[in-house]
Amino acid sequence: MFEVLSPQPKVPSMRRPSHFYLLSLFAFCSVNLAFGDSNLPDGFPESDRSKTSLTTSWMFHLGDPNAAFHIADLDDSVWEEVSIPHTLKLTDLNLDGCDDDKTQPTFHRDVGWYRRTIEVSQNPDKVFLEFEGAHQVTDLWVNGKHVGQHSIGGYTPFHFDITGFVEPGENQVALRVDNRRHDDVPPDPGPFDYVKFSGLYRDVYLVETAPLHVTFPWEDFYAGVFVTTPTVDPLNGNATIAVRTTVRNEDQQPKQCSLLTRVIDRAGIVVLRLLDQASIKPGADHTFNQCGGIEENLHLWSCDDPYLYRVNTTVLDGDAVVDCVENPLGVRSIALSKEEGFLLNGKPVQMLGANRHQHYPYIGDAVPNSLHFKDMLQFKQQGKNIVRTAHYPQDNALLDACDELGILVYEEAPTWISIGNDAWFDNLEKAARRMVRNHRNHPSVIVWGGGINHRGYVPRLHYAVKQEDPTRWTGSNNSEWTGIQNSGVCDLFTNMDYGGINDWSGNEYLIAMEGKANPSSIEKYASDPLRLGLISWTAHAYYTFHIDADNWNRMRSGSMDGFRNQGPPRDATSGDPVEMKLNLDMDGRSLQADGSDIVMAYTRFVDGDGNIVPKSDLKVQYTVAGPASIVGDKTLKGANPVSLSRGAAAALIRASLTPGTITVRAECPGFKPVEASVKSVRFNPNRILATARPIYDLERVRVDMGEVGQLVQFDWTPWFGESNKDASIDLPNMGGFNVTLRCGSEEGITRWLGEMNVKGYHGFVMGEGVCVVDPAGFKLEFEGLAKGRYSLKTFHHAPSSNTNSMDPNRERLKTLNIYQIPVAHSVAVHTVDVDTSVEMTNGKQLPDSGPGTAVIEFEVRGDAPVAVRFQDADGANGIWLNGFELQETR
Template identity: 70%
Template sequence: MKRLVPASARCVLVCCVVSLFLQSGLSADGLPDGYPASQRRKVVLTPHWKFHRGDPDANFYGNEFDDSEWEEVSVPHTLKLTDVNLDGCDDSKFQETFHRTVGWYRRVIEVSENPTKVFLEFEGAHQVTDLWVNGEHVGQHAIGGYTPFHFDITSYVSAGENQIALRVDNRKRDDTPPDPGPYDYVKFSGLYRDVYLVETGGLRVTFAWEDFYAGVSVTTPAVDPLNGNATIAVRTTVRNESEGRKDCRVLTRVVDSDGVVVMRLADMQSIPPGEDRTFNQCGGIDEDLHLWSCDDPYLYRVNTTVWDGDTVIDCVENPLGVRSLALSKEHGVLLNGEPVDLFGSNRHQHYAFIGDAMPNSLHYKDVLQLKQKGMNIIRTAHYPQDDALLDACDRLGVLVYEEAPTWIAIGNDAWFDNLERAARRMVRNHRNHPSVIIWGAGINHRGAVPRLHYAIKQEDPTRWTASNNSAWTGEQNSGVCDLFTNMDYRGVDDWTGEEYLLAMEGKLTPESIALYGGDPLRLGLIHWTAHAYYTFHPTNKSENRMRSGMMDGFRNMALPEDESYGEPVAMRIDVDMEGRELTADGNDIVLAYTRFVDKDGKLVPGPDVDVRYVVHGPAEIVGEGEIEGANPAPVSRGAAPVLIRAGLSAGEIHVTAECEGFETVKATLTSVPFNPDCIETRARAIYDLRRLHVDMGGEGQLVQFGWQSWIGESNQPAAFEADFLGGVRATLKPASDEGITRWLGEMNVKGRDGFVMGEGVCVIDPEGFALELSGLAVGRYELTTFHHAPVSNTNSMDPNRERLKTLKIHQIPVASVVNVTTKTGSTKVTVSTGKQVPDEGPGIAVVAFEVEDSSPVEFRFQDADGERGVWLNGFILRQAR
């Protein structure tokens, strides 16, 4: 939230061209300006996997095994592509046979010369994963297929090439939710989310899901949208993997969207070998706070740097969106103090042909489409979803209701143990995303589950929990949860009206929008569903097992049914590249659609035909020659879709669409090179620019907390020195020998920065006065000066009441407009006055300037309309980019 200052009170004098959007240079290690180089290495293992489906008991993990005949694939990957009819499988909702097999994946990884620790990190895999490294079994992950996990492979690898083998087992297990079923969606298979090789030094930030105290947890215990300040608490757990005790320093910096550090916290602890220590840090932002909202999804970054002495050992980043969230019986949901109705859609991660194995770009595109349709919330039905989806929601301003993997079934004790583990991992993994506002704490249809609610609240007491009811199968109240979330297809007749209701499923009709938008206890309605999803539930068309959906499984929206359409006379091809790139990693996918237009160029539903595609260049058509409907593609909902997958080399790709009776159409796109280094690709510049806050006043002044005090004596030479970037000296003097300076001590003024504005120096001189800064290093700076003429706001309880009466400084006639002049120009600032700082803020002048040599920099202040006193209460000196 920006400081509120009217144009008449805030002036900007630009003494040089200072842009906050200069393109960042790269350091020698390939990182942007100011981003710390550490011993952490993170590489995404997308291409160059060898794959075999089936044979669960085979010895495919030995180093001597020859996998040259196996298929080469990229990850994310599904065990088998499927057509829209699920390959004709007639399973029930228990999914007895479909994809109920294993996939074997083999790959060579390259380990650096001297990492202290080496890990393989998985965002998710369906659903039980075993790992072998260089022929040795490392371990098994069996919590489920929708949450992250990792293996420590340090003792199994050596520098150079190492062979890894994975068995990803999707066979039914009674202890692994959402199995044993039934469920209304298909649980696909494979290594369907990203995999990373992670190396660290002897001190490392732990993985967030390792433990209750693990990773980095960022919360905002207090957010004040009205006054523009926020308290930020950061909890960081560091493990000492070295052989000896380490004195570890953790530096936490909050970085704004321009890369400028706005909060800095540092702490040190001694960590014995093999042990963890948690650093609890708390600070805040009280200047130029920018809130995160659906309309303005402003993101800060929390950069965490771990030091061993003078050496940076580890560095990680997390998102921070500062927002307040509350429930009001009068207004419903309040986001940053403003009412917001929640209208959105449920979302399955299914995609036509590829099932769950969506590249990150398609997750982003899903959120972008829903945002463009005016939606502001997504429910992740019915399981935790990809990190890329949460990243997209943060960036685009879409709220999230995320839940653990269930549907209707209630399992045994082991099943509940894994459900709780999955819920805890979901929270730990996504707790720092500002888009998440609700955790599902129930079993879908069955209602609230106290065990889930208490586990989630223990992990994250800052967000709401939801009960996941349905009118025909579940307990009909919110139970222990914060919100009563029910399915509203025919109205919620059993709702008491004494709790907050959110329709987690239903239809977005004009009637339902009016109902949920007009009752503050009805928080909103989440449409079922955003896209058609794969299911063994009965569907409208026997040949298509993709059910429901505002859009089909290719993310295509049907044309309105009530339009006088013309006859199709031509084709048009569209490649959906809006808001994205196509990365040449062997996995990234872009959708192309061929649509039909009439003689006036208007889109029409199109004929009942197939469209054949031809691709030239470093790309291929997904499923071509393998599954029905991939190519040629039938027209559905007015479009013939095709999935185009990038190859491993970047370049120009030409797409041609052909259909008998129509002229051929073409499109061209270009893929970009793939960089597997996650730190290089995600790092952005950090400008750790120093600030000096100076509060000016006479003896006994009330100094603003966190500011340095400059105490002056009336009509005496005034100077101030501070250890700012090696030292700076400020001097203040009237412009003539006739000048008078009056330094005011303690005065009470109400409002933001009231201690600064309550006192200061008033100079009466026909020619004004000068503020001179000397000793500054060469570079760019910004000086902000504050101009408020205070009036006593004291009362009988004030110990200095009598002294304040005798000073009478507040009775001096003062300038209402002040000229601010430097050697390169001048401008004006309107002075605020009174016992209270105005809501819009005091008079402020902002001067950007550049120091090119050792010469002092002078700023002159003068009454613009005469010879009255000129007030200066304090200033902020900042480095600038």
């Protein structure tokens, strides 16, 4: 959609890498975003940071807490080779017949030893081991030397700096993961209404960085990256975005550090850039505080449309990129209204969801990321919009899923009724702070637990999480039967409502953090705006030593069983079973060949009419062909063959380390066997390469046209022209180019106006400009643009005078009377390929739809100028051009 003044041959389009843009935009900081041979997606910076998943190749030994299994030259070849997430021991549905009470004095109260070789680069600067969680006290040795101990608890992340313990090449890592009772580590000493399982049950990473790097977010109050939206205006579609980033210099020399923060939309387009510099002393941290905003085309995050931006943080040492991390950003506002209840982006939302324990049959807490996602996908498919992570911080993968699917989160520190000693309380506060620091950038989180489950609000916890994150609410974690309570210092009265809250005053906001999602309860909460939501107990059956658990199945409660089967009603009727149906639940996911990923297999029996048979004494025998195995198989009671639960016989199929086709076969005497197949895919341990997405850092220039004296729109480039003369401007953007405005004939008249007032968005742009009267119209010529694709947006609004005594150019405006020139109603835009038109707006105020705009896309293929011609579609009336935007496109 352009007019090329001389024919050019067709050649492939070329787009300059985004680092050339940065060179021109930030002249004071020579930014060089390197693109090497690492196959990173287009525009993603290559830095000195690496993050390698240590999922595979662990050697495991159960027990012997005082053994010297940490020595570097230990022969561990007879140990079991495992992948993580890993539990110390698989357990059957009856908790292996253990008769522990709720303090869990013996079950899984053991230690696990894990050994592995790690490969460190040839020139390591900083080397870390990062843990998402391990139960519950973890000691680390590297090459036989003790590095340190983590003893805050088993549900929050931690890391060890192993730089001084490693050498280039292979290094030996040994872990003692101790799940024995520790009275100062919550939720011990108990009791607790859930089983605290064991092992190295969440992801572990080997991280290498440059000496100049972003710190881990849980290190201290200012560490890492913290993204907030101080203001969000859903009505006008804009938001303020603040980013706090701490960079550490572990070099022996001071560093000139530049911090480039880019907000990237769903399409990969950069919509906000923030750049700051600082000199950081050796051994010191520096916290950057940056603030900008998205002023147009804002996409809000909501339950119905969970739109996610990315915040890409790039650290430069001089002109070299040395570090890069990314965080999610969902722009949303949350508010409370006595008339409308919970407001998300200014609209009332009734919260309806369920509690969730991370337990799965057999594997306990050692749940692969894919099943965390599947749980939340199932929530979404069932119409749920909130989850409470009962009663501890849960896996990063769960929060990622909630962000992506639009599910709100109420997350809390690991407790259940009991209160321990001073050291216990210190660890509880530390765990709460780490929970917030780890998950504070997830838009799905709206409530932090500000109390101890059942016991009610705890000022110390409330103030700790409020200090860490003042942007979200706290919940009081009450139960009615432990005494008359209220929200106290917390923002919300979160209570267990199983039969009606009798002691609620009705003068505070209430969420049933546990309750029954029956029709009467749902109706009660929907009819009262102070009752914000109902979170039922519980989504899935979970392991517990509760006294009322079935003696053969200690997975208690749940609208679904522990296998996530949502079967027919228990009183459903059907005919006799005549056929088996087998399903591998691969909806919305892949199966990673990492030795730990799991897909759920469900076999159901149907009658002659296709109805699912809800109950039967039939059992299903599973076999697997291909690179996979059945979790538990013949070694675990009830794992295979499998009895029916809620109409399905379920099995956990675990992928091996080799990708390929996996065929699952289900058999039952008297029925025709059934099969289903799935292909596992290669696992990529390079987590940066596996998760990086393209970044299109496309430069845009915005030009506000008019005469000297105009009120220039903020952040726009002014173009001052003289009447009745060709006008030209040189712009340094995009490598430098020139724009010329020419009349189409010698009869043409141009009148440039400064300082007229127009009310509306970008009113300074639309209040002045150039008015051209010429039967042949006029054209804009672009010369010197680099080869590539561009989008030109032009603005056409005829302003009306509304001058008053405060206008410095009032008398001149009256003399010129430019606003009285008859103007075109429709402007034709002529290009080589297409003829289009734009309806020109006019008046003292812009219409709600905005000014008249024309969008012209074109491609520069050679050195010749590119021109766009504008003409009155009906005659020779005046055409207003107030300004334009020119942007690179993909």
